[in-house]
Amino acid sequence: MTTRNRVRALLAAAALLAAGTAGAIDAAASSASSKTTLVVYSAQGYDSAMVKAFTKATGIPTKLDDNSTGPLLTQIEASKNNPNWGLLWVDGDTAFAGLDQQHLLQRGFEPKVAWTKLGRSVVPSDGSYTPTGITLMAALAYNTKAVPNPPSSWKALLSSKWDGKIGMNDPSQSGPTYPFVAGMMNYLGGISQGKAFFTTLKRHGLLVSSTNGPTLQALASGRIDIALVQSSAAIGDRLGPPVNNNIAIKYLSPMTLLPSAIGIDAKAPAAERAEAERFIEFVLSKRGQQVMQTGDPTGDSLYYPVVQGVKPLPALPKLAGIATQHLNPYTWGARETALNTWFDANVK
Amino acid sequence: MASASADAGAGGAVLQGPRPRLRTALPSGAGVIQAAFWLTLFLIILLPCLAFLILAISPRLFDQGDSYFTLRFIGGVLTGQTAAAIANSLWIGAVTAVIGTLAGFPVAWLVTRTDIRFRGLIAGAIWLTLLVPSWLPSLGWVRLVQPDGVMYQMGVGLPLLTHAILGPFGVALVLGLRNVPFAFLAISTALAGMGQEFEDAARVHGSSRWHSLTVVAPIVAPAIWSALAIGFAESVSDFGVAATLANQANFPLGTYQLYASINDFPPSFPTAAAMAWLLVGSVALPLALQARALRGRSYAVLSGRARQIQRRSLGRLGSIFAYGGLGLFFLVAVGVPAFGALAGSLLQEDVGSFSVTTANYAAIMHNPTMVQPVGRSLEYGVITATITVVLGYTAASFLTRAATPAKRLLDFMLLAVVAIPGVIFAAGYIMAYNLPVLSRLGINLYQTVGLLIIAYAASNLPTSARVLVGSVSQVHGSLTDAARVHGANPPVAWLRGVAPLLARPLLYAWLLTFTGVFLELPISQLLYAPSQPPLSVSIQDNLGNYHFGIGTAQAVIAVLVAAAAVGLVLGGYRLLAPRGWRQAGASNG
Amino acid sequence: MAERVQVERVCKRYRGAAAAALDEVSLVVEPGEILVLLGPSGSGKTTLLRCLAGIERVSDGAIRLGDRLVADARLHLAPDRRNLAMVFQDFALWPHMTVLENAAFALRRRHNERPAALAKAQAMLERVGLGSYGGRYPHELSGGEQQRVALARALVAQPDLLLFDEPLSSLDANLRERLRIEIATLVREQGATVVYITHDQGEAFALGDKIGVLQAGRLIQHGPPEALYGSPATPFVAHFTGLAGTLRGVHPGPGPAGPGPVTVAIPSTDHRRGLELAATAMSVLEPGAPVQVLLRPTAARICRTGSRPAVLRGIVRAGAFQGRGYDYVVEVGRDLLLTGVFDRRRFARGESVDLFVDAKQSLVFADPEPIDAPLVAAEAVIRVACGEALSGVPSGPDLTV
Structure with missing residues (x-):
């Protein structure tokens, strides 16, 4: 090797070193403080308000990875044998049941709180995750100008009257939507009946957008007249800004309960798991619930609380007047891959 | 009489008998550095790609399934939705390769063989279109023709156009136009290098003008095959259009389907890996064929000598057609999507109302989370471009050496990276950098900016090396040798003797990487550090959440910032570089 | 310094x-x-x-x-x-x-x-x-x-x-x-x-x-x-420092000779009619040993036809005017050319000329592995070596082995 080439190689090595250290510095930063940093994977609208409040209250440093449910689950899946998250906070207990079946969640934790009856009903027996609130799937948001008489039952949606007018989310991109698909199957009496329901909708020109936002946008733009979305998103859309009085919401019977929940990484260091437990307790505390209800007032804050002593926000309808069902998350969680793939190929 | 043996005696007193060889067993410093270079290439190119491809048949190795060997996933992607997506990619690839070549050939001919005016400007503009990532024009088109898009807001309702653009036709159009610069570059090199004498010889020996074309055609044929192969490969591996226009149009393409099988839930990495096999195969095959075809009859031979080119006069009618055609091309390829994006960013978002507003720009300026991505991407671009140019220069130095096995391996690796779509590359990074073995070595790069930058650098390395290899090979080793024997130490010899000659190509390679990274989509999408989205991801997020006005305004800002950065760097070089540097660069680059 | x-x-x-x-x-x-x-x-x-x-x-x-x-x-x-x-x-x-x-x-x-x-x-x-x-x-x-x-x-x-x-x-x-x-x-x-x-x-x-x-x-x-x-x-070294041509032959003996003046025998196409050539040996030559004779450019000179010093007769194949005179290429056998033969006079192509060869500039090396060189034509030989001188040297095609 001539000296000339040695110089080149030297420069290359220096560059590589620079690239490598960029990552190392990042890693070092997180371990610098005395307390372990709690890594929060969350898809909730109020999450950044919550981690700030939590750190302020407890002094525990947090690192928030705020993303959609899909990418968060991807990150967990990808780093299965090298996990770097502390807790996951997303909508839909089926997703948590799936993770639990893969033994990725810490089991046996239940915060000492006074559950409401509704809350108690969605707490898993093995303590692998903790519900933090409940929304409904899927609220029927409709354009009052175009639809004076909205459908009054799920089956009525199949009428040719609504050809090309109905939109919903893609269950493989929108966290809350698989529970809706599964819920319809459960309600209609089986998977094949449910599949028939969605393929019929498809035949009638169902528009599948990725998530709540785009589906509601399609409603706003007049592309569709009826949007099947998460209740919190539908109510929030009405609240604006800008306030949208052309939108009305109907809750067909039954609505599927969609718990938002927190699960703790089974492989996280013990110190971080302990912090995650404190985080859950904080979320369900009076202060935590206040943050949850103010952090995303036209979106995720529009939930039904699971602990006693907290009233739902005034924009929410009384749950007593709505027929609901709760899916067994373990049964239906196991079917998620198959049904999403089916939906992808046949409905989307 | 003096003889060799007699002479040996003169100084031979010192050397009694054969001297024992005392070379140390330890590798020299140079060897360590060279090993580091290869280890780097292994870690940033080979490992991720291999890890991901192996995952498809051995998910258990990566904790992604039960079997150590299975063909289930490969079989799986050959049916249903994934198969349809791959099939779509293939036929779109073929069609767009043809569109690109058909449109690129006349442009190349006009610029190299006719006396059309503004030739430099035309070639420059074509080059510029190459710097713009495909999701940008795609975004412009989508925003223009969407059912609630610019066109309708302006009161021009053309449902037929909406239907056409938001479908296979639109995808083929955008990707086909995108292939024009590639075809242009491949073909214009051949046409420029082809001396008039080939045609003259045919004419002198009795061919008509038309017949002489058939004589000349085989000389250009390799370039045309190149254009087709590159066009096909580019379209099949494109992610920008697949993720935007095609996705909106519900027209699944392979790369996006691969991305979806990772990013939608529940994610399946083995399925994505199986798709990677098919995509890499369909890209590698034409590229390998092209490389093989060119090896035998490189047109570099034809361009080795500077030949006088006789430019054909276009005439009046010809000029009208030529300018008309070029105008149409730039209008459709650049003008329309640019208008779509610009108008989209300036229109009020409410339905039915048509009023111009700067509210979107104001909203961005007042929201740090919208401004930060610009700075972030600028930073990533600058860092990556610098690293890539250094690595690319090192690689180019290797490539200009005599053919050793190491050189051939490097050559192959760089070609392989070109054949691997960015989205696969990124997915490979996710897999490879979650391997427990790396974390045991203390390498924890997943979800860090470091990994993102390394992935950017690795994916840009081949282009950078190719851009530099020509210039590096032109700089004779004797220039550094001369500096050394006249008293310069190695760094000074390089800085004074070589760097000025390479300043311009290095600058271009830097800018190429910088703009590429600044607006890069697939790798950013899969590897960005949590809560630190780069610009392209931030834009896609806004568009995905139907914040079209904000998203398009961000895109417009992105293009302006990129243009300003390029202008700043080029202008700075013009002002600051000594006259001699530019002198040398001009004769070199 | x-x-x-x-x-x-x-x-x-x-x-x-x-x-x-x-x-x-x-x-x-x-x-x-x-x-x-x-x-x-x-x-x-x-x-x-x-x-x-x-x-x-x-x-x-x-x-x-x-x-x-x-x-x-x-x-x-x-x-x-x-x-x-x-x-x-x-x-x-x-x-x-x-x-x-x-x-x-x-x-x-x-x-x-x-x-x-x-x-x-x-x-x-x-x-x-x-x-x-x-x-x-x-x-x-x-x-x-x-x-x-x-x-x-x-x-x-x-x-x-x-x-x-x-x-x-x-x-x-x-x-x-x-x-x-x-x-x-x-x-x-x-x-x-x-x-x-x-x-x-x-x-x-x-x-x-x-x-x-x-x-x-x-x-x-x-x-x-x-x-x-x-x-x-x-x-x-001789080749690299300039030669007009190479002849192959044998040191006839008796007894070893050189380094210094020697007389060597050069076979021709007619084995009875070899050429006797005075030359300078660069090392000791064993009797009967095959040798090569390397002619420096100035070794061969054109002399008056039939004059006493003439040893070889050749045919002018080409001539290049050099100002002071001409550089000739002279053929003395099939494919055996002597180049750079200088003379002031002008000779036509195809003309026959007699050549004198300077012994001091004809360098003889022992030829352990006989090189494959063309033979001198029989009609080119003017100074004929005596028969014994060539004995033991195979002539004709055998020589090319």
Whole structure:
């Protein structure tokens, strides 16, 4: 090797070193403080308000990875044998049941709180995750100008009257939507009946957008007249800004309960798991619930609380007047891959 | 009489008998550095790609399934939705390769063989279109023709156009136009290098003008095959259009389907890996064929000598057609999507109302989370471009050496990276950098900016090396040798003797990487550090959440910032570089 | 200032290469001496020069500049610390520097102040006749001018050792001679020690105080030009220092002969009619041993037809007018041509001429492995060797085995 080439190689090595250290510095930063940093994977609208409040209250440093449910689950899946998250906070207990079946969640934790009856009903027996609130799937948001008489039952949606007018989310991109698909199957009496329901909708020109936002946008733009979305998103859309009085919401019977929940990484260091437990307790505390209800007032804050002593926000309808069902998350969680793939190929 | 043996005696007193060889067993410093270079290439190119491809048949190795060997996933992607997506990619690839070549050939001919005016400007503009990532024009088109898009807001309702653009036709159009610069570059090199004498010889020996074309055609044929192969490969591996226009149009393409099988839930990495096999195969095959075809009859031979080119006069009618055609091309390829994006960013978002507003720009300026991505991407671009140019220069130095096995391996690796779509590359990074073995070595790069930058650098390395290899090979080793024997130490010899000659190509390679990274989509999408989205991801997020006005305004800002950065760097070089540097660069680059 | 250069059993092996590029080369260049290394491409002369410069490391052996050991198997003094200068085959002028900056480079690197350096460089440019070119860039100059800049750059710092790597080979023929003379004048003026490599024997003889001939990495012969010309060590050296043609024959005996004047027998196409040739043996010849006779360009001369000294008769095949006379190609057998046969007179093509061969310039080497050379035609033989002289030498086709 001539000296000339040695110089080149030297420069290359220096560059590589620079690239490598960029990552190392990042890693070092997180371990610098005395307390372990709690890594929060969350898809909730109020999450950044919550981690700030939590750190302020407890002094525990947090690192928030705020993303959609899909990418968060991807990150967990990808780093299965090298996990770097502390807790996951997303909508839909089926997703948590799936993770639990893969033994990725810490089991046996239940915060000492006074559950409401509704809350108690969605707490898993093995303590692998903790519900933090409940929304409904899927609220029927409709354009009052175009639809004076909205459908009054799920089956009525199949009428040719609504050809090309109905939109919903893609269950493989929108966290809350698989529970809706599964819920319809459960309600209609089986998977094949449910599949028939969605393929019929498809035949009638169902528009599948990725998530709540785009589906509601399609409603706003007049592309569709009826949007099947998460209740919190539908109510929030009405609240604006800008306030949208052309939108009305109907809750067909039954609505599927969609718990938002927190699960703790089974492989996280013990110190971080302990912090995650404190985080859950904080979320369900009076202060935590206040943050949850103010952090995303036209979106995720529009939930039904699971602990006693907290009233739902005034924009929410009384749950007593709505027929609901709760899916067994373990049964239906196991079917998620198959049904999403089916939906992808046949409905989307 | 003096003889060799007699002479040996003169100084031979010192050397009694054969001297024992005392070379140390330890590798020299140079060897360590060279090993580091290869280890780097292994870690940033080979490992991720291999890890991901192996995952498809051995998910258990990566904790992604039960079997150590299975063909289930490969079989799986050959049916249903994934198969349809791959099939779509293939036929779109073929069609767009043809569109690109058909449109690129006349442009190349006009610029190299006719006396059309503004030739430099035309070639420059074509080059510029190459710097713009495909999701940008795609975004412009989508925003223009969407059912609630610019066109309708302006009161021009053309449902037929909406239907056409938001479908296979639109995808083929955008990707086909995108292939024009590639075809242009491949073909214009051949046409420029082809001396008039080939045609003259045919004419002198009795061919008509038309017949002489058939004589000349085989000389250009390799370039045309190149254009087709590159066009096909580019379209099949494109992610920008697949993720935007095609996705909106519900027209699944392979790369996006691969991305979806990772990013939608529940994610399946083995399925994505199986798709990677098919995509890499369909890209590698034409590229390998092209490389093989060119090896035998490189047109570099034809361009080795500077030949006088006789430019054909276009005439009046010809000029009208030529300018008309070029105008149409730039209008459709650049003008329309640019208008779509610009108008989209300036229109009020409410339905039915048509009023111009700067509210979107104001909203961005007042929201740090919208401004930060610009700075972030600028930073990533600058860092990556610098690293890539250094690595690319090192690689180019290797490539200009005599053919050793190491050189051939490097050559192959760089070609392989070109054949691997960015989205696969990124997915490979996710897999490879979650391997427990790396974390045991203390390498924890997943979800860090470091990994993102390394992935950017690795994916840009081949282009950078190719851009530099020509210039590096032109700089004779004797220039550094001369500096050394006249008293310069190695760094000074390089800085004074070589760097000025390479300043311009290095600058271009830097800018190429910088703009590429600044607006890069697939790798950013899969590897960005949590809560630190780069610009392209931030834009896609806004568009995905139907914040079209904000998203398009961000895109417009992105293009302006990129243009300003390029202008700043080029202008700075013009002002600051000594006259001699530019002198040398001009004769070199 | 000028230094003695000692090269001691230097070896250079490249990784992966079968043969050594340099194989135990030893030589000494006295201070102020010009050594020209002569050899075909691949002979190792460039490698040796690069080892001297320090651009290449030696694998074994040692190089000393003056008292300093600069290279051996372990030690390697970097080129910039050897205080030498070099002129390159491809000029190697930095295209981004002006002529003056190029010329001043070595001075600046040796810590001269800029104004002083520029003044010295300017003076050196004047010396090579490029005084008014300082502000130009190399690519604005002709090839010859560029090489003069390179020469100025090398000379300006008055180095201990000057290296020339085929500096004239990329120039036109007429330019070459002029620049060669300039180089000789300038380096002698400075009194520097010079190592100069070339594959052109004319250049070597014109410049060298000593000449070293390299073949396949070995130094075959090293000495003054006259010694090389008069007593080449091997047929290779003789070939490389200029020949008109080669004849094959035998030393008839009786008894061993040489080194010195000998008479050899050259067979012809008619085995009864061999040629008797007086020549000079370069080593001891055993009786009956096959030999090759290498004729220097001036060895064969045209003489009056039928005159006494004539030994060979040939046919003029081509003639080139050279001003003072003609260089002829004379055929003395099928495919056996003697080239560069000079005469003032004009002969027509196809004309028959008688040739005298100078014994002193006909060099005889034992020929252990007989080379396949064409035979002298029987009708070309004028001085016939006696029959016994050829006995034991097979004639005709057998000879070509």
